Amino acid sequence: MLTPMRAIWSGSITFGLVNVPVKAYSAAKKHDISFHQVHDADGGRIRYQRRCEVCGKKIDYEHIDKAYEDGEQTVVLTDEDFASLPEAQNDEIEVVQFVPSDQIDPIMFGKSYFLEPQGKSPKSYLLLRQALGDTDRTAVVTFALRQKTRLGALRVQDDVLVLQAMYWADEVREVDFPATRSQAKIGTKEKKLAAALVDQFASDFTPEEFEDTYQVELHKLVDAKLEQGESLDTAATFGDVTEESEGEDAEVIDLMQALKASLDKKRGGRKTAAKGSRSTSGTKTSASQRSDSKPSGSKTSSSKASGGRKTGAKKSGSSGGSDASGKSGKKPAKSAKSSATSGEKSGSRRRKSA
Template identity: 55%
Template sequence: MRSIWKGSIAFGLVNVPIKVYAATETHDVSLHQVHDEDKGRIRYKRVCEFGHEVEYADIQRAYDDGEKTVVLTADDFKQLPEEQSHEIEVLEFVPVEQVDPMMFEKSYYLEPDSRSPKAYVLLRETLAKTDRLAIVQFTLRQKTRLGVLRVNDDVILLQGLLWGDEVRAADFKGLDTSVKVSANELKMSSSLVDSMSTDFDPDRYTDAYQEELQQLIDAKLASGDDVDTAETFGERDEDDDEGEGGDVIDLMAALRASVDKKRTGGSGSRSRSGSRSATHDSTADDAPAEQTPASKRTSTAKTSTTKTKASTSGTTTKKEPAKRAPAKKAPAKKAPAKKRAS
């Protein structure tokens, strides 16, 4: 497997360096369209309604409300709080049963990316012992996303979550109809369930359609029923984002400081995107030590004093006294551009 990107888990004042991998993949046979007459590959061109073929670089996005269309340029998007952080921020811990599986999206494996994986193991063991999920916020493809951290065997798993307003309510009139189920019917139904009950083993189930489709393709190839066409798919390079992580120097001190901060009510309010008054910035290594640039998020909460954050290399720092921000801040040093998730 090749990593999608590397970053860190912000766990209180402890940073856990990690690499992110896609945990799932499709087994569907890849097919494309061809012209029935000459077997030429069908390709799609970007053509506007006025008949002009358009280069990808000349395409802009627009919103249509049904009557009017608003065109959004690249400069317009630069004004938005575009998220590019590779930090997975832990917001809170909740009981496992309180997160409905309906909200789960794609899953990712998190690998420790440090010469000393102690912080990773500590977080993994804590999640397992407390039987809780860590609600986190992370950024993927320029969008702020909600997710959970949970333990899968010996690996911490990141699973994306739908936002609350993305889950539709089941409002069906048929559910309002009064139906009486007899005791005998319920008993027989329960007996059937008992007779079919077993432990779940996903390896017992196979996709018969895809297997037979592959057999059909292999048979056609073996019989010579094929055409000589040019290669239709090129190999795409994936971003390995290799790098070395650092050691966790003073894990207990960072944990103790995190607990003290929570007890004294140090955490600020969060908006829907999960932003907090004390922000984390993935470019802290390149920013001045005394001032961390405020995260560009949609939260309207008042800006509070920034704090020195733990190094993304895995080291931890003690909380410093808050300093009043000067009237005019010197522009922060721009962080090097980072590759985004593919």
């Protein structure tokens, strides 16, 4: 089943007097896992805030303008300033050249967009597609997208017109590596061996056969941690907060309340044991107890479930496993449990002696 796409731009292709109404869609998407940043001690979400360095207030996007600094002075440009530029409202993809396809260096290519025909009749779209296919040429175009004038290439892929953004000529760097001008001689045998090696790997390009193995292993690692219960309460640590409580102080208070409630539930509300644990193990103990002090063996199982692959994390020593950042979150919980038990035993001895 095809994934629904959202158009990011609508306008028309123009070449001569021909007008082709189209909508543009991003041709590619990333498959990487998205991560949040959290505090390694308690798993609390790390948030970044936009604060003014003059008044110290937190600023919303609607009150943020862009500025250019030349070293001594700063010029502020508002949304109205950008909208006043002639090219800002241009909704045309203007064809300026039809060139042989092999004349465009692939290093100039950027992001690609699928173009969908619009209007009552797609005849002009089909005509342009046919012309490009018959002549084996690529249309060099100019267009405006997100307040920028861009250079692009218009070509055919299967039955669809594809707009491929291109770098401007002055954006492509010129390089001069001294080693590339070396006069080192390459022998005949070396050439033959190299040619034979290339011949062994010769094949037609089949992109679907390639797989992002890093992301596959990362998914396995995340799934293994979820299955073994090595997770945090999303509502307590990742939940969205309101504008009124989005400040750093409010977030710390909410997290501390969740930790204290978890400790009280785990220890049956015994304040004496709770105080003894906090004084012994500190913040990291509280964060680990919030996850109900799962056995440290679960991390070992997690490591086995992930196929024993090295994930780049540091070993956590005697705890038997580590999280994705290489920091152990279970060892403090163990010390907290022992301190709580010792606190209960000492209290029991005092009661007996009394």
